[in-house]
Every structure is written in structure tokens, then in C-alpha cells.
Amino acid sequence: MRTLRYLRERYVRELPTLFCPGCGNGIILNSFIRAIDQLGIPQDRLLCVSGIGCSAWIPSPYFKGDTLHTTHGRALAFATGAKVYRQDLVTVIFTGDGDGAGIGGNHLIHAARRNIDMTTILVNNMNYGMTGGQLAPTTPYGGPTDTSPYGNPEHPFDLVELVSAAGASYVARWTTYHAVELTRSIMEGIQHKGFSFIEVLSQCPTNQRHIFRIRAPIEELPTRILEMFAESTYIRGRPARTDYFYILPNIPAEEAIKEVNEALGGLEARARLVDHISYGRLIRVDSEEVDRARGILEGLKVTERVLGPLEGKVELGVFVKRERPEFTESLMNIIKRAQGC
Amino acid sequence: MLSPGRHLVLGNVACGEGAIRAGCRFFAGYPITPANEISQYMASELPKVGGFFLQMEDEIASIAAVIGASWAGAKAMTATSGPGFSLMQENIGYAYMTETPCVIVDVQRSGPSTGQPTMPSQQDVYQARYGAHGDYEAIALSPWSVQEMFDLTVRAFNLAERFRVPVLLMADGAIAHIKERLIVPEKVEVLERRRPEGPECTPFGTEDPSGVPEMPLLGEGYRLLITGSSHRPTGRRDDSPRYMRMKVERINEKIRRARREITDIAAHHLEDADLAVVSYGASARPSYSAVKRARSMGIRVGLLRLRTLWPFPEEEVSAISEEVRAILVVEMNIGKMVREVERAARGRAQVVSLPKVGGVLHTSDEILEAIRRLRQ
Ligand SMILES: Cc1ncc(C[n+]2csc(CCOP(=O)(O)OP(=O)(O)O)c2C)c(N)n1
Ligand code: SF4
Numbered sequence: 001m002r003t004l005r006y007l008r009e010r011y012v013r014e015l016p017t018l019f020c021p022g023c024g025n026g027i028i029l030n031s032f033i034r035a036i037d038q039l040g041i042p043q044d045r046l047l048c049v050s051g052i053g054c055s056a057w058i059p060s061p062y063f064k065g066d067t068l069h070t071t072h073g074r075a076l077a078f079a080t081g082a083k084v085y086r087q088d089l090v091t092v093i094f095t096g097d098g099d100g101a102g103i104g105g106n107h108l109i110h111a112a113r114r115n116i117d118m119t120t121i122l123v124n125n126m127n128y129g130m131t132g133g134q135l136a137p138t139t140p141y142g143g144p145t146d147t148s149p150y151g152n153p154e155h156p157f158d159l160v161e162l163v164s165a166a167g168a169s170y171v172a173r174w175t176t177y178h179a180v181e182l183t184r185s186i187m188e189g190i191q192h193k194g195f196s197f198i199e200v201l202s203q204c205p206t207n208q209r210h211i212f213r214i215r216a217p218i219e220e221l222p223t224r225i226l227e228m229f230a231e232s233t234y235i236r237g238r239p240a241r242t243d244y245f246y247i248l249p250n251i252p253a254e255e256a257i258k259e260v261n262e263a264l265g266g267l268e269a270r271a272r273l274v275d276h277i278s279y280g281r282l283i284r285v286d287s288e289e290v291d292r293a294r295g296i297l298e299g300l301k302v303t304e305r306v307l308g309p310l311e312g313k314v315e316l317g318v319f320v321k322r323e324r325p326e327f328t329e330s331l332m333n334i335i336k337r338a339q340g341c
Numbered sequence: 342m343l344s345p346g347r348h349l350v351l352g353n354v355a356c357g358e359g360a361i362r363a364g365c366r367f368f369a370g371y372p373i374t375p376a377n378e379i380s381q382y383m384a385s386e387l388p389k390v391g392g393f394f395l396q397m398e399d400e401i402a403s404i405a406a407v408i409g410a411s412w413a414g415a416k417a418m419t420a421t422s423g424p425g426f427s428l429m430q431e432n433i434g435y436a437y438m439t440e441t442p443c444v445i446v447d448v449q450r451s452g453p454s455t456g457q458p459t460m461p462s463q464q465d466v467y468q469a470r471y472g473a474h475g476d477y478e479a480i481a482l483s484p485w486s487v488q489e490m491f492d493l494t495v496r497a498f499n500l501a502e503r504f505r506v507p508v509l510l511m512a513d514g515a516i517a518h519i520k521e522r523l524i525v526p527e528k529v530e531v532l533e534r535r536r537p538e539g540p541e542c543t544p545f546g547t548e549d550p551s552g553v554p555e556m557p558l559l560g561e562g563y564r565l566l567i568t569g570s571s572h573r574p575t576g577r578r579d580d581s582p583r584y585m586r587m588k589v590e591r592i593n594e595k596i597r598r599a600r601r602e603i604t605d606i607a608a609h610h611l612e613d614a615d616l617a618v619v620s621y622g623a624s625a626r627p628s629y630s631a632v633k634r635a636r637s638m639g640i641r642v643g644l645l646r647l648r649t650l651w652p653f654p655e656e657e658v659s660a661i662s663e664e665v666r667a668i669l670v671v672e673m674n675i676g677k678m679v680r681e682v683e684r685a686a687r688g689r690a691q692v693v694s695l696p697k698v699g700g701v702l703h704t705s706d707e708i709l710e711a712i713r714r715l716r717q
């Protein structure tokens with residue numbers, strides 16, 4: 001394992017970053033750098049393209065290599081031109097959820113459809129971070145933001161489904177909590193010949209407080225959100241644990257937990273407060289006697305609903321890995337055909 | 342590709358041929374009338390010379406891909422018409438800001454909006470100058486014949502490389518769809534990009550009096566920071582007033598300083614004229630025949646044809662305004678370049694607008710009539 005100092009000196013143009021304290025973008029920069037270091041790609045063979053937004057700043061200026069910081073939403077189109085003309089450049093696109101799925105959504109599906117050999121890292125912080133936390137096409141239904149003060153009336157995209165259906169040949173989703181898996185996925189995406197898409201759910205402590213309904217001082221938010229990512233996601237193909245469940249209380253969870261603890265009494269069980277991406281503050285109950293515990297708590301006055309381990313959780317992992325003719329190769333074949341050889 | 346020599350081709354084909362001869366090896370576009378034949382020509386001819394043709398998802402993506410390819414080292418071009426030209430404006434601004442050489446062809450059609458898709462106009466001439474937000478100096482050329490579709494496309498590429506700017510070829514639906522003689526020369530003069538030689542470079546700043554920095558490319562180890570945000574000469578983002586002022590002043594100055602080199606006019610029968618017609622593009626054709634007819638009637642009128650719209654040939658128009666009594670400005674729009682002519686004439690000659698909208702060219706009768714009225 002490389003030391004942080006080695007990685008910084010070699011790959012990072014300058015520090016500290018201008019990201020807000022606790023922002024997920026630093027983790028993503030870190031994962032990206034580790035990935036290219038482990039792949040042994042010389043940084044001068046890399047091209048990082050980004051659009052506009054906080055996520056666009058991950059490579060520009062922080063990555064010490066070629067960076068093309070473009071216009072809002074258009075990074076993939078710029079990258080397409082550069083990649084077609086310089087096919088030897090390992091091309092990685094950093095985009096936000098607003099940038100990549102909102103204003104640039106058209107370019108996203110078409111880059112996926114072409115299956116052009118580049119890797120897109122979409123930083124999904126479920127809002128327009130740079131402009132102050134507005135509603136994004138990824139904000140959860142009902143989620144309050146600056147521009148949806150009464151709750152989001154729209155439904156969010158499932159970007160993995162969208163990009164898979166559009167034809168991408170490598171599709172994965174991780175969160176900033178899963179930095180190790182993310183690093184591995186970036187490596188895989190870069191090595192994969194074709195359009196690789198990696199969505200990263202990321203924390204934006206500055207703007208996510210309302211979206212995730214987390215009431216805590218700002219310093220605690222990054223950890224709370226990261227823990228929430230851990231709590232409310234599961235990884236495809238990994239055996240899921242079944243020895244726990246959640247209580248969605250009808251009063252504030254902080255108060256309800258007292259009654260839950262009392263009700264659990266002599267059982268082999270542990271109740272604690274957690275944040276859940278779909279339900280906000282909940283009580284998680286881990287128990288050796290999960291059915292009994294469930295039975296007891298279902299009837300409790302403060303229980304609105306009992307949730308199974310996977311309810312409302314976000315699936316992570318690698319969703320698509322397939323072979324399809326790649327765009328730049330197809331273009332080279334066209335040249336051969338046109339030249340009659 | 343066409344062999345050197347004489348051909349009978351469409352204006353759009355001449356444009357495509359000129360591009361390839363000027364070294365264009367990357368084209369990205371989106372279908373639109375009356376620019377389609379350029380795409381079709383590039384799709385069939387570029388691969389033969391090892392170049393790339395891409396049909397993108399829209400015009401925004403087309404110009405974006407062109408700019409990306411330019412930084413990758415390509416001479417690159419896109420072609421469109423009004424609606425697509427409107428969509429491209431933000432990224433054309435990005436090209437000014439990042440000093441990216443590329444060529445954009447606007448085969449103007451009658452608007453606003455969808456307008457008359459197959460019919461010509463010259464209504465986008467101000468959009469060429471002011472379409473993108475912010476301050477910059479534009480270079481826009483205006484061909485009046487199939488031959489000039491070829492010649493000015495070549496020139497557009499050379500100017501783009503020389504000044505590191507997007508160059509606009511403001512064609513129109515009439516010139517694009519005329520079939521007439523094109524002479525493809527044995528050899529065209531092609532300017533190559535000035536690139537840094539050493540390991541160090543400041544991609545967005547220069548001590549050179551031209552104000553045009555050498556252009557490094559992606560993938561050469563320069564670790565470039567290319568951004569449309571305000572930046573230092575190194576490319577590092579910095580929005581302090583000082584750097585933004587330096588940048589904006591330089592990208593304007595580098596064109597202003599070279600105004601003489603860039604501006605290009607053609608003078609017909611102006612030597613002894615006391616009346617002048619100013620026109621450009623397709624409108625200059627009926628203007629030319631009207632001038633000849635007027636001459637045969639003994640009217641001393643000449644034609645000043647603008648081959649560059651921007652930078653506006655201010656000195657040339659100004660000089661003529663001292664020689665003639667009145668200037669008639671013939672253009673296929675509501676009256677646009679006439680304002681520039683008025684500005685250059687500074688009241689020394691009477692300036693009269695002869696606009697035309699509706700998607701049709703002026704007739705030479707209309708122009709002749711206007712010339713005769715000037716005489717009174
Ligand atoms: C054409 C255009 N529209 C709007 C903006 C303003 N703008 C800048 S950043 C941004 C939002 C970016 O959000 P996202 O892509 O989610 O990135 P984040 O900041 O959340 O990482 C917007 C709307 C712009 N720069 N350009
Ligand atoms: S606004 Fe959000 S995404 Fe942007 S730097 Fe701050 S925490 Fe990060």
C-alpha cells in the first residue's frame with residue numbers, strides 16, 4: 001500500500017482542496033488516484049474531463065495531469081471528441097448528478113449507447129451542490145431542498161438502470177463509505193473496454209441536512225451521512241444478514257427508543273438509533289431472537305411500522321459487465337473500410 | 342475527395358472539400374437543412390483520409406466534441422444552421438475563453454426559430470458577433486460563391502490556427518445549394534498550429550506581441566488545466582479581477598491588433614464611383630449584377646463586398662464613405678450590417694438600408710431601383 005504522502009506528491013496538484021469540510025469529493029479523488037496508481041497507468045496518459053459543479057473540481061485542479069474542465073453537463077461530449085482523436089488516452093469523466101443526469105442527461109445516455117471507451121464517475125450527492133442545494137433529478141421523492149421547500153414532487157432517476165438500458169457495458173454503484181470497493185471498481189471500469197459508468201453516492205454535508213432529515217451539528221454530518229450510507233445500502237450478491245430489523249416510530253426516534261428498550265426487556269437484543277436513506281431516523285434492533293423481538297415490537301404503541309433488513313435500501317455493486325462493439329474501434333474499422341483495406 | 346481542377350459542385354460540397362484540404366480530420370455535427378450536404382460529404386470523405394466523422398446527439402454535443410478533438414490535436418469543424426447555431430453558443434464562448442481553434446459553419450436559413458428551413462437568410466450575422474455571453478472578438482467570413490465556400494473554409498482553418506479562436510463561416514442556404522464551378526487548386530496554403538517546443542509552457546498567456554500563445558495538446562505531458570472559468574496564464578482557475586481582466590483584454594486584443602490581416606473585402610468598380618453598394622454572401626450576387634446594369638446606364642456605382650463580416654472592415658468602409666455620396670447596404674435580413682456601415686461612415690456619406698426578409702434573395706431589379714433612387 002502506498003503512503004498517502006507518496007500519492008499526494010505524485011498525483012495531487014495542490015492541497016488543501018476548496019471543498020467544504022467533510023465533503024465526499026476528497027474520498028473520490030483518493031479512490032481515483034489509488035486506482036490509477038494500482039493500475040500503473042502513467043498519469044500523462046490520462047485525460048480527466050469534467051463539467052461544472054463541485055464534482056467537476058475533483059480533477060480540476062486537483063489531479064496533476066491533463067484536465068479539461070468544460071461547460072455544465074457537456075463533459076461527455078467534449079471527452080468524446082478528445083477520445084476519438086487520441087484513442088490512447090485513458091479518459092475519465094467526473095460529473096455530478098445535476099451535471100451528468102440533469103442538464104447533461106442526453107449526453108450520458110448517448111455516450112452509453114455508443115459504448116465509447118471511457119470511464120464516467122458520477123458523484124451523486126442528490127442535489128445541485130455548487131449552486132446551493134437545489135432540487136436535482138436524483139433528489140428522493142418528497143425530499144425537501146432549497147427549491148422544493150414543501151418536498152420534492154418529482155421522482156429520482158435510478159441512474160444504474162438508466163445507463164444500463166442505454167447500453168453501457170460496465171455499470172456499478174458505490175458510496176463514499178465504500179472507498180475500497182469504489183477504488184476496485186474504478187480500476188475495473190478503466191480496464192474495461194467500453195463505456196464504464198460508476199455512480200457514487202456522496203455526502204454533501206453543506207446541503208444534505210434537509211434531504212436526509214438529519215438534525216445534528218454540521219461537524220457531525222459527514223460521519224452521520226457516511227454511517228447512513230453504510231446502514232442503508234447492501235451489496236449485490238453478498239449474503240444478507242437476517243438477524244436485525246428496523247422500527248419506524250411514530251414519535252421522534254430519540255424518544256421512542258426508550259420504550260423499545262423497555263419492551264425488549266430480558267431478550268437477547270440491542271436497539272440503537274440509525275439514519276436511513278429512505279426513512280430518516282430509525283431504531284435498529286439486532287437480536288439473536290429476531291422473530292420474538294419483532295413480535296414484541298410490532299404491537300408497541302410507538303411503532304408505526306417494522307421494516308425488514310433490506311427495505312428501502314440502495315443496492316450497490318457491479319450491475320453490468322458485458323462485451324459490445326466499442327465506438328472508437330468501430331470508427332477505426334470504418335476508416336479501414338473507406339480506405340479499402 | 343475531389344481531384345485538383347475544375348468541378349461542378351454544390352457550395353456545401355466545396356466547403357467540405359476545402360475543410361479536408363485545409364487539414365480537417367474531425368467533424369461532428371447534427372442533421373439540419375440547409376447544412377446537411379456538408380455532413381454527408383464529411384461522412385463519406387473523412388474516413389478516406391484517416392479522419393473521423395461523428396454524428397452527435399445534438400449541436401451542443403457537436404461543438405463540444407469539436408473542441409475536445411481540437412485539444413487532442415485535430416483540426417476540427419462542425420456545420421449547422423440557425424437553430425443549431427443558437428444551441429452552440431455557450432460552447433463557442435468556451436472556445437473563445439480556452440482559445441481553442443476550430444471552425445463552425447452556419448449555413449444561415451430564414452428565422453427566427455424554425456422559420457423557413459430550406460430558405461436562405463443572413464439573419465445570424467449579429468449572433469456570429471455577439472451570440473455567446475461575455476466579451477470577445479469574433480472572426481466571421483462570408484462566401485458569395487461555390488469557389489469561396491472552398492477558399493474561405495480553408496482560410497477559416499488557417500485563421501483558427503493562427504489566432505487560436507473559433508472561426509465562423511457564415512454561409513447561407515443559397516450559396517450552400519448552388520451548383521457552380523469550383524477549381525480545386527493543386528496545393529492549398531495550410532497553416533499549422535504553433536506548439537510549444539520545450540517542456541514548459543503557459544498555454545493561456547504569452548509575451549509574444551501577437552497575443553497568441555502557443556498551444557500545447559492533451560497527452561503531451563504538460564498536465565494541462567483547461568477551463569472556461571477565469572484562469573491565470575498557466576490555466577489555474579483564479580477569478581481575481583486582475584486575471585480575468587488580463588484574459589479578456591488579451592483575447593480581444595489579439596484579434597483587434599490583427600484587424601488588417603484578417604479583414605478582407607472585394608471591391609468591384611469602386612475606382613471612380615460616387616455611389617457604393619455594400620453587400621456580402623449571396624446578396625452580393627444580385628448586387629453585383631445590379632451594379633453592372635447601373636454602370637451600363639452610366640451610373641457611377643461600385644460594389645464593396647465584405648468577405649469578413651467580423652472584424653468589420655471598418656477602415657475600408659470608412660475610406661469609401663469619403664469617396665462616395667451614398668452607400669446602399671443590401672442584405673437578407675431586417676437591416677443588420679447596415680448599422681456597422683453607418684458607424685464606419687460617420688455621416689460622411691448617406692447610408693441606406695435595403696433589407697429583405699422572407700427567405701428569398703433580392704432581385705437585381707430591386708437593387709437597381711434602389712441605386713437609381715440613391716442618385717436623386
Ligand atoms: C448552463 C449552466 N446552467 C447553470 C449553471 C449553474 N450551475 C453551476 S454548478 C451547478 C450545479 C451542479 O450540480 P451537480 O452537477 O449536481 O454538481 P455538484 O455541485 O452537486 O457536485 C449549476 C446549476 C451553469 N454553470 N451553466
Ligand atoms: S457544497 Fe456539498 S458537494 Fe460542494 S463542496 Fe460543499 S459539501 Fe461538497
Ligand SMILES: [Mg+2]
Binds near residue numbers: 126129
Ligand atoms: Mg450534485
